[in-house]
Amino acid sequence: xxxxxxxxxxxxxxxxxxxxxxxxxxxxxxxxxxxxxxxxxxxxxxxxxxxxxxxxxxxxxxxxxxxxxxxxxxxxxxxxxxxxxxxxxxxxxxxxxxxxxxxxxxxxxxxxxxxxxxxxxxxxxxxxxxxxxxxxxxxxxxxxxxxxxxxxxxxxxxxxxxxxxxxxxxxxxxxxxxxxxxxxxxxxxxxxxxxxxxxxxxxxxxxxxxxxxxxxxxxxxxxxxxxxxxxxxxxxxxxxxxxxxxxxxxxxxxxxxxxxxxxxxxxxxxxxxxxxxxxxxxxxxxxxxxxxxxxxxxxxxxxxxxxxxxxxxxxxxxxxxxxxxxxxxxx
Amino acid sequence: xxxxxxxxxxxxxxxxxxxxxxxxxxxxxxxxxxxxxxxxxxxxxxxxxxxxxxxxxxxxxxxxxxxxxxxxxxxxxxxxxxxxxxxxxxxxxxxxxxxxxxxxxxxxxxxxxxxxxxxxxxxxxxxxxxxxxxxxxxxxxxxxxxxxxxxxxxxxxxxxxxxxxxxxxxxxxxxxxxxxxxxxxxxxxxxxxxxxxxxxxxxxxxxxxxxxxxxxxxxxxxxxxxxxxxxxxxxxxxxxxxxxxxxxxxxxxxxxxxxxxxxxxxxxxxxxxxxxxxxxxxxxxxxxxxxxxxxxxxxxxxxxxxxx
Amino acid sequence: xxxxxxxxxxxxxxxxxxxxxxxxxxxxxxxxxxxxxxxxxxxxxxxxxxxxxxxxxxxxxxxxxxxxxxxxxxxxxxxxxxxxxxxxxxxxxxxxxxxxxxxxxxxxxxxxxxxxxxxxxxxxxxxxxxxxxxxxxxxxxxxxxxxxxxxxxxxxxxxxxxxxxxxxxxxxxxxxxxxxxxxxxxxxxxxxxxxxxxxxxxxxxxxxxxxxxxxxxxxxxxxxxxxxxxxxxxxxxxxxxxxxxxxxxxxxxxxxxxxxxxxxxxxxxxxxxxxxxxxxxxxxxxxxxxxxxxxxxxxxxxxxxxxxxxxxxxxxxxxxxxxxxxxxxxxxxxxxxxxxxxxxxxx
Numbered sequence: 001x002x003x004x005x006x007x008x009x010x011x012x013x014x015x016x017x018x019x020x021x022x023x024x025x026x027x028x029x030x031x032x033x034x035x036x037x038x039x040x041x042x043x044x045x046x047x048x049x050x051x052x053x054x055x056x057x058x059x060x061x062x063x064x065x066x067x068x069x070x071x072x073x074x075x076x077x078x079x080x081x082x083x084x085x086x087x088x089x090x091x092x093x094x095x096x097x098x099x100x101x102x103x104x105x106x107x108x109x110x111x112x113x114x115x116x117x118x119x120x121x122x123x124x125x126x127x128x129x130x131x132x133x134x135x136x137x138x139x140x141x142x143x144x145x146x147x148x149x150x151x152x153x154x155x156x157x158x159x160x161x162x163x164x165x166x167x168x169x170x171x172x173x174x175x176x177x178x179x180x181x182x183x184x185x186x187x188x189x190x191x192x193x194x195x196x197x198x199x200x201x202x203x204x205x206x207x208x209x210x211x212x213x214x215x216x217x218x219x220x221x222x223x224x225x226x227x228x229x230x231x232x233x234x235x236x237x238x239x240x241x242x243x244x245x246x247x248x249x250x251x252x253x254x255x256x257x258x259x260x261x262x263x264x265x266x267x268x269x270x271x272x273x274x275x276x277x278x279x280x281x282x283x284x285x286x287x288x289x290x291x292x293x294x295x296x297x298x299x300x301x302x303x304x305x306x307x308x309x310x311x312x313x314x315x316x317x318x319x320x321x322x323x324x325x326x327x328x329x330x331x
Numbered sequence: 332x333x334x335x336x337x338x339x340x341x342x343x344x345x346x347x348x349x350x351x352x353x354x355x356x357x358x359x360x361x362x363x364x365x366x367x368x369x370x371x372x373x374x375x376x377x378x379x380x381x382x383x384x385x386x387x388x389x390x391x392x393x394x395x396x397x398x399x400x401x402x403x404x405x406x407x408x409x410x411x412x413x414x415x416x417x418x419x420x421x422x423x424x425x426x427x428x429x430x431x432x433x434x435x436x437x438x439x440x441x442x443x444x445x446x447x448x449x450x451x452x453x454x455x456x457x458x459x460x461x462x463x464x465x466x467x468x469x470x471x472x473x474x475x476x477x478x479x480x481x482x483x484x485x486x487x488x489x490x491x492x493x494x495x496x497x498x499x500x501x502x503x504x505x506x507x508x509x510x511x512x513x514x515x516x517x518x519x520x521x522x523x524x525x526x527x528x529x530x531x532x533x534x535x536x537x538x539x540x541x542x543x544x545x546x547x548x549x550x551x552x553x554x555x556x557x558x559x560x561x562x563x564x565x566x567x568x569x570x571x572x573x574x575x576x577x578x579x580x581x582x583x584x585x586x587x588x589x590x591x592x593x594x595x596x597x598x599x600x601x602x603x604x605x606x607x608x609x610x611x612x613x614x615x616x617x618x619x620x621x622x623x624x625x626x627x628x629x630x631x632x633x634x635x636x637x638x639x
Numbered sequence: 640x641x642x643x644x645x646x647x648x649x650x651x652x653x654x655x656x657x658x659x660x661x662x663x664x665x666x667x668x669x670x671x672x673x674x675x676x677x678x679x680x681x682x683x684x685x686x687x688x689x690x691x692x693x694x695x696x697x698x699x700x701x702x703x704x705x706x707x708x709x710x711x712x713x714x715x716x717x718x719x720x721x722x723x724x725x726x727x728x729x730x731x732x733x734x735x736x737x738x739x740x741x742x743x744x745x746x747x748x749x750x751x752x753x754x755x756x757x758x759x760x761x762x763x764x765x766x767x768x769x770x771x772x773x774x775x776x777x778x779x780x781x782x783x784x785x786x787x788x789x790x791x792x793x794x795x796x797x798x799x800x801x802x803x804x805x806x807x808x809x810x811x812x813x814x815x816x817x818x819x820x821x822x823x824x825x826x827x828x829x830x831x832x833x834x835x836x837x838x839x840x841x842x843x844x845x846x847x848x849x850x851x852x853x854x855x856x857x858x859x860x861x862x863x864x865x866x867x868x869x870x871x872x873x874x875x876x877x878x879x880x881x882x883x884x885x886x887x888x889x890x891x892x893x894x895x896x897x898x899x900x901x902x903x904x905x906x907x908x909x910x911x912x913x914x915x916x917x918x919x920x921x922x923x924x925x926x927x928x929x930x931x932x933x934x935x936x937x938x939x940x941x942x943x944x945x946x947x948x949x950x951x952x953x954x955x956x957x958x959x960x961x962x963x964x965x966x967x968x969x970x971x972x973x974x975x976x977x978x979x980x981x982x983x984x985x986x
Contacts, residue, residue: 022358049832050803070358164696165920193695194860196920198903220832223905250907264837266862268889268904275866278837283802526750530810533708534764534817535737548754 011182011214012038012061017074019056019065019238028286030056030069032238036231036317038182041208043215045229045246047222047261051283053238054218058184061216062101063091078182096127100175104187106167110159116143116170117155120177127178142173147203165196169203176207183208185217189224201228222261226250231317234258237284237294239311244320254320254328257295293323301327373624379617383610387433398431398584399423407600417602419592429607432584437614439496440565443503448558451511452551458512459519459550460542469512476509485568489577499569499578507561511554518550552629559622563615570611586611644722646853647707647821649682652716654702672925676702677713678877681951686820689847689854691868691885693861693900697924698874700857704825707855708740709733721820738768741814745826747806751798757784757809758794764816783812786849787842804835808842815850823855828863840867861900865889870960873897876924876932883954883961893954893963895937931966939967 046054124135143151189197281298292307313321402422416425458469489498570587572578579585593604762776781791881894934944963969
């Protein structure tokens with residue numbers, strides 16, 4: 001049984017989202033029947049390793065699935081409105097106003113031939129309808145809010161003149177300029193130093209508290225997810241393997257993959273008591289998944305029945321669902 | 332609910348219903364279609380070039396006799412079964428002349444692309460990798476050569492060497508290498524910072540080994556694609572020169588000369604100039620398609636399937 | 640860890656990169672921006688030891704690795720490997736030296752020649768250096784690949800047919816082909832998924848044992864090297880700010896930057912104090928702050944820190960090789976009492 005019926009009162013509700021890419025001889029399902037809800041002011045994390053489908057799922061929320069992929073099935077409801085059947089204009093109207101996105105590489109999103117001020121003013125004028133002077137003032141305000149020192153001076157700077165952390169702050173400023181209700185963050189701190197990452201994550205939480213903004217955060221770093229998110233969805237080969245409240249999933253993971261991820265994390269422990277335990281085997285090949293659970297080839301608990309199980313969560317997120325019926329029974 | 336074996340069946344089951352299946356089928360067809368189209372254009376290009384080259388070089392074996400044989404009673408006859416391309420003012424069979432002319436043009440184009448390609452690429456690769464004074468010298472040389480208006484240079488050379496093909500050969504050789512040198516150098520500047528080149532250096536490989544065995548194969552791709560376009564350009568160049576009376580001398584059946592011969596009777600006997608012209612176009616299309624196909628192949632070579 | 644002569648000795652290494660100026664800049668007399676990558680760096684590694692070098696972007700850690708191998712020419716200082724001078728070596732001597740020092744690079748997608756089958760890539764170095772005869776290299780390469788966990792049947796495949804983690808294994812096999820004494824891993828695991836990282840860490844430990852390697856492991860996170868490294872050196876903007884045995888440095892960090900790195904590391908057990916450990920972002924290596932280069936971001940900064948650059952000072956336990964360059968947490972001996980108060984207060 002998948003998560004509860006289309007979330008009443010939820011800002012964003014995803015049901016059965018399936019995204020496919022054509023490949024030699026068939027289709028690759030980058031995302032396969034993904035369900036989750038995002039409530040106002042909450043942070044939901046999509047965590048998994050490369051190729052698990054978390055980024056493509058995030059992008060599909062804004063209609064940004066890269067060619068030649070496409071959404072094959074499912075429902076995405078934004079405050080009750082069905083986004084998948086909405087017109088292209090409607091989707092474009094939502095992007096950058098009510099729903100914003102920040103990416104891993106700010107260099108790729110900031111136009112190198114325009115100054116920071118130019119890009120911010122342009123966004124504010126087009127998206128928030130401000131006049132030129134008002135836009136400029138608001139731009140300075142926003143840059144200050146995101147912690148950029150000497151914001152007036154930064155307006156005249158080009159992206160390449162700023163450090164990675166500063167560029168990320170500019171991108172965040174651009175994304176909150178229109179006071180969105182939902183912020184989608186695709187590995188926003190992966191390219192940053194640990195000390196800068198800490199500041200950026202703290203900034204995001206502050207902004208969330210102030211504006212009541214919901215966040216969907218995608219990352220491969222369990223530590224980042226754990227510290228930032230209220231709810232967590234663990235993905236593997238396009239499937240959801242576990243979902244629940246952050247504290248519970250990290251404290252008492254039910255799925256063997258989640259457990260494996262936690263145990264494989266390098267810690268700051270120098271002693272030999274709990275060395276990182278690798279997950280054996282190779283990352284999944286979407287073109288050659290086994291029937292049933294995709295984690296079988298690497299799972300120490302795999303058994304013959306694993307090929308027969310439907311890979312769906314056995315409980316709603318609020319009750320900490322897992323797709324593995326054999327290990328980690330519900331509490 | 333057991334899962335099916337093949338991906339296709341599983342998918343249909345999962346998506347359930349005609350809408351899902353239709354979308355899946357649509358995506359599959361789209362991707363397969365693209366691949367087929369890319370393949371088709373490459374093979375079409377190869378086919379065109381191979382057929383024309385074969386006919387031209389195997390001419391005598393196929394029954395094409397002397398291209399210069401005149402028959403004044405048959406002058407300016409329109410295309411017919413006997414003379415598929417018609418005859419010219421001196422009664423010579425135009426198709427035979429095109430076939431023999433093809434040897435001249437194709438040889439010129441291939442040879443005058445290949446030699447500058449090899450030389451230019453070598454010079455560019457070495458200069459790009461070593462940097463320093465060698466690179467500066469090569470750069471200045473390339474800049475100078477490329478700055479010259481090409482036609483002016485050819486005219487100057489031809490004035491010295493007199494009419495005939497030698498001038499064209501020398502001229503193209505003098506200028507052609509520079510483009511390849513520049514292209515290869517540019518690619519090499521990027522490639523030499525790649526980590527596998529650093530690795531080759533730390534593994535203690537000699538510089539020639541690094542440049543020729545490791546870097547060059549990766550750097551040469553842009554030049555290969557360009558060389559296809561270059562072949563076409565060289566054919567056009569030779570044809571243009573001959574049209575102006577500066578390349579092949581009469582009665583040589585070089586394609587440009589053939590077009591020139593027909594320009595005076597263009598309105599009354601259109602086939603004399605037009606049909607050889609169309610052959611030039613066809614060969615150009617053939618090589619271009621090959622170039623496209625190769626570029627496509629290179630681009631697709633190392634793509635990863637699926638997305639994140 | 641063996642005592643005795645160090646295998647690698649780096650002293651006073653300096654490297655700066657000057658940006659290329661356009662003619663317009665020359666006319667305007669704008670001084671060229673200079674990036675200080677390494678500023679008097681001293682490193683010592685003993686045979687059999689694993690040194691972890693940790694630093695964030697702009698710290699100079701990759702430049703350090705490349706200068707050791709002389710992929711860049713340093714501006715000053717010395718590098719001695721096994722007693723031999725690396726920086727002054729002739730081309731032939733350098734080739735010989737390079738055989739004994741190998742490096743594994745960060746990007747698994749560009750560290751292998753895409754047009755070379757992996758079997759050839761691994762066999763070639765052995766042939767070039769005469770370690771095997773022609774005809775034996777295939778078997779040699781196959782064994783090495785199996786040792787790192789790649790099946791010999793895939794020897795004729797190209798790099799793009801392998802995953803990132805597998806490519807790094809192949810890269811490791813390639814460096815082992817010349818039987819080096821020293822292996823430098825320049826962020827070799829940073830681009831890999833966590834579960835694969837853990838696999839490769841295990842592999843590195845194994846081959847360290849089996850091949851008797853000395854390893855310099857460069858990373859940007861402390862957690863990655865916590866178990867593998869015997870000693871650790873923390874770099875910041877071109878200088879080593881703290882160095883010592885890993886256990887000592889982790890248990891008793893004596894530099895505010897080290898502490899910040901330790902505290903900023905996200906944890907999944909929710910035990911971390913969530914106040915950001917440092918203010919502001921890392922300054923640009925084009926504009927190194929005066930005095931102690933960490934002072935603009937340092938919570939313990941005093942007036943002196945903006946004026947004087949601190950020298951590396953030994954820290955207790957005596958003789959343990961734990962050094963830190965901080966006025967406040969590791970002052971010169973005369974101010975020992977004040978240091979003890981400061982570290983007690985900050986702990």
